[in-house]
Amino acid sequence: MPDRQRADARRNYARILAVAEEEVAAHGAGASLEQIARIAGVGSATVRRHFPTRRALLEAVSHQRIEALATRARELTDKGDSRDALLEWLSDVVAYCVAARGLAAALAYDGAEPDPVHENTCSAMMAEAGNPLLQRAVQDGAVAEGVTVADLIALIVGVVLATEHHPDPAARADRLFRLAVAGLSPRG
Structure with missing residues (x-):
């Protein structure tokens, strides 16, 4: 039995x-x-x-999408301009998070202490996937030192969650993400 x-x-x-x-x-x-x-x-x-937790369910639901984003990061790691490659991947992450309701929540930091039994595997997979892109951009001077993939994912999660009820969440999330990347100051 x-x-x-x-x-x-x-x-x-x-x-x-x-x-x-x-x-x-x-x-x-x-x-x-x-x-x-x-x-x-x-x-x-x-x-x-x-x-056992809502997060565990969301992570399981999001696992395939996260694997696709990890694959995309590996494809972009050695391509072209390091800043452009990183931003292309991050734009893909924004688009995936908007299209896959629940993915942003699966990536969100919940304030809990790290626990290997309940570790956020989605966030860990994203950090592992995005880190080579980020490190290359940092080495090239295209991104400030000290920026982490976790910082970038938190920014994306915030943008996606803030725009999920907008009439056109994909366009709004993309606009806000690009605004965050460009900064507020006009180019001079």
Whole structure:
């Protein structure tokens, strides 16, 4: 019977994750865990057993998108101007976060102390992926020393969360991100 239970648990996990992806896409990071359980045909306790926190669920839902962003960062690491490569990747991150409701919340720093059991794997993957791009831009003098990928992701999360209810969130988020990159002073 243990094999059957493991197979059931795997099926439940896959079903919960599929439903969660749809619910997060439709309702964002605040998607109801109870609704996810109901649609998946499992109890709330089963959802919580697989995903002990909302963040764990959001990270699982966002994992494929994060992998795609990591791949994109690797593609851009040795291409052209280091600042342009970094900004192209960050623009991709903004676009992904706007399109994939819940992704910004999965990347957000929640103020909790680092805990290896509940580490924010999405943020860790993004930092690992973006760090070579950032370091190259810093070495080229295109980005100030001391800037971290975590700083840049926090900026993006703020922009995306601030624009998610705008009539055109993608355009507004892109504009605000570019404004942050350019700064407030006119070029002279």
